[in-house]
Amino acid sequence: MRKASRSDAPSRWPLPHGARYLGPHEGEAPIEVTVVMRRRRGKAPAPASWPHAPRWSREEYGRRCGADPADLERLRGFARKHGLEETDCQAHRRVLRLRGTPQALQRAFGVTLGRYQPEDGRAPFVGCDRAPTLPTGAIAVLGLDRRPVARPHYRRPQAQPNASYTPLQVGRLYAFPEGTDGAGQTIAIIELGGGYDENDLAQYFRRLGVSPAPGVTAVSVDGGANQPGGDADAEVMLDIEVAGALAPAAKLVVYFAPNTDQGFYDAISQAAHDDRHQPSVISISWGGPEDGWSAQAREAMQSALEDAAALGVTVTAAAGDDGSADGVDDGAPHVDFPASSPYALACGGTTLVADGDAIGSETVWNETQANEGATGGGVSTDFPLPDWQQDAGVPPAPGQSAAGRGVPDVAGNADPLTGYQVRVDGQDTVIGGTSAVSPLWAALIARCNQRLGKAAGDVHAALYRTGDDAFRDIVQGDNGDYQASTGWDPCTGLGSPNGQALAEALAAQA
Numbered sequence: 001m002r003k004a005s006r007s008d009a010p011s012r013w014p015l016p017h018g019a020r021y022l023g024p025h026e027g028e029a030p031i032e033v034t035v036v037m038r039r040r041r042g043k044a045p046a047p048a049s050w051p052h053a054p055r056w057s058r059e060e061y062g063r064r065c066g067a068d069p070a071d072l073e074r075l076r077g078f079a080r081k082h083g084l085e086e087t088d089c090q091a092h093r094r095v096l097r098l099r100g101t102p103q104a105l106q107r108a109f110g111v112t113l114g115r116y117q118p119e120d121g122r123a124p125f126v127g128c129d130r131a132p133t134l135p136t137g138a139i140a141v142l143g144l145d146r147r148p149v150a151r152p153h154y155r156r157p158q159a160q161p162n163a164s165y166t167p168l169q170v171g172r173l174y175a176f177p178e179g180t181d182g183a184g185q186t187i188a189i190i191e192l193g194g195g196y197d198e199n200d201l202a203q204y205f206r207r208l209g210v211s212p213a214p215g216v217t218a219v220s221v222d223g224g225a226n227q228p229g230g231d232a233d234a235e236v237m238l239d240i241e242v243a244g245a246l247a248p249a250a251k252l253v254v255y256f257a258p259n260t261d262q263g264f265y266d267a268i269s270q271a272a273h274d275d276r277h278q279p280s281v282i283s284i285s286w287g288g289p290e291d292g293w294s295a296q297a298r299e300a301m302q303s304a305l306e307d308a309a310a311l312g313v314t315v316t317a318a319a320g321d322d323g324s325a326d327g328v329d330d331g332a333p334h335v336d337f338p339a340s341s342p343y344a345l346a347c348g349g350t351t352l353v354a355d356g357d358a359i360g361s362e363t364v365w366n367e368t369q370a371n372e373g374a375t376g377g378g379v380s381t382d383f384p385l386p387d388w389q390q391d392a393g394v395p396p397a398p399g400q401s402a403a404g405r406g407v408p409d410v411a412g413n414a415d416p417l418t419g420y421q422v423r424v425d426g427q428d429t430v431i432g433g434t435s436a437v438s439p440l441w442a443a444l445i446a447r448c449n450q451r452l453g454k455a456a457g458d459v460h461a462a463l464y465r466t467g468d469d470a471f472r473d474i475v476q477g478d479n480g481d482y483q484a485s486t487g488w489d490p491c492t493g494l495g496s497p498n499g500q501a502l503a504e505a506l507a508a509q510a
Contacts, residue, residue: 022116024115036094037067039065058275058311079096084105093307110133114127131296142262142265142296145260145261154285170246175500185250187243187442192259194235195218204241215251218254221257228425255267281442285435288337314455318433320376324480332398335376348376348407349375350364350365374480388461414434473495479491
């Protein structure tokens with residue numbers, strides 16, 4: 001098996017860990033790919049500083065920072081030359097969709113398609129032997145490789161939980177800002193599988209006393225759909241129920257996409273540019289080890305996250321549930337992507353114990369010895385240290401001479417043994433994981449937006465210069481390779497929120 005490289009080389013094309021080659025792809029059915037185009041020359045996105053209002057509307061941003069018309073015409077000529085059919089073009093978000101036979105696509109992009117068997121026993125997938133050759137004007141070709149690129153970051157407890165909480169109880173413990181409920185905000189939720197049952201949601205919110213129940217809309221991306229009945233339902237229902245309980249007046253829009261780099265990119269890009277629903281926050285509870293991504297997929301995803309920041313959309317992302325190794329068994333620490341992107345607010349996990357209506361204790365979530373998971377966190381080897389993290393004390397990753405982007409930024413209750421009371425597929429259950437922390441922070445940002453009267457957008461710079469009162473510093477525990485400490489650390493970041501103080505700090509900065 002080809003070993004994944006940790007370099008930034010454009011040719012990086014790591015195979016999934018343990019995947020086995022079964023032979024050449026022999027199907028004849030056409031395949032549709034997403035060609036991600038570069039931005040217009042000289043038209044970079046708005047700076048991701050804070051506080052700032054988006055420089056342009058989504059429509060104007062698309063005109064100024066979308067695809068270069070000359071690049072688009074060259075790519076259309078490339079498609080005609082290779083017998084590929086154009087099925088869609090959205091120049092404002094730099095996407096050209098092409099369809100062709102496997103043979104035509106292999107010739108066009110210089111790859112050989114094969115069948116691969118994942119190590120975990122899931123169904124074989126069609127994959128590439130190398131990175132596609134990029135025509136002029138493109139930064140990525142997605143869809144030739146159909147591997148599952150991400151996993152949901154939720155955890156069901158294997159033992160009886162020590163404690164469990166409704167999202168409303170967690171919100172009170174974290175002092176979510178009074179007088180706010182997310183009104184006027186839309187939270188986008190990215191899902192790569194599973195679905196939700198409307199009757200379950202109605203019953204859940206009714207029992208919590210949340211009335212009226214939050215409005216939930218499903219959006220199909222690349223053929224993905226709300227399809228309850230599988231394991232991923234736990235992820236979908238957890239995300240909706242946490243976000244909906246904590247920001248009940250916000251609209252929730254769930255973007256369902258296939259679990260491929262093409263589906264993941266298209267879901268984030270579509271949500272960021274969605275001029276109909278206009279989300280102000282995007283919550284992502286899926287991800288995979290940073291160095292397991294191809295360079296093209298990572299660059300495409302990063303461009304979509306950049307767009308979100310420039311358009312005033314805050315992106316929250318789960319930091320992972322497998323400690324500092326992120327589930328990789330090579331003995332080295334790894335961070336999870338897209339949480340490791342400097343345009344994502346990376347959300348780590350804690351073990352939260354209440355004492356009545358107050359927090360009795362809160363430590364780094366690490367139940368590895370009991371096989372109950374641990375928070376992800378560490379230092380990126382793909383992304384440099386951002387300006388807003390320069391004074392945070394981020395250490396270099398092992399084997400690196402300089403510090404990279406530190407993960408996570410913030411934290412919240414994630415231990416399945418102190419998890420969230422939710423309802424999934426007709427059953428009341430308890431679930432934890434950093435998957436719960438991403439929608440929790442998405443709801444908090446939505447409520448802060450309501451208080452501010454505008455979208456906070458990329459909030460990193462503001463968070464890293466707020467006072468200590470805005471966070472509960474987590475100073476006990478570790479996630480494997482990293483130890484909690486005073487201030488920012490690679491286990492729980494700045495800490496868990498004091499929502500009221502955070503809203504006031506953001507308002508003061510604005």
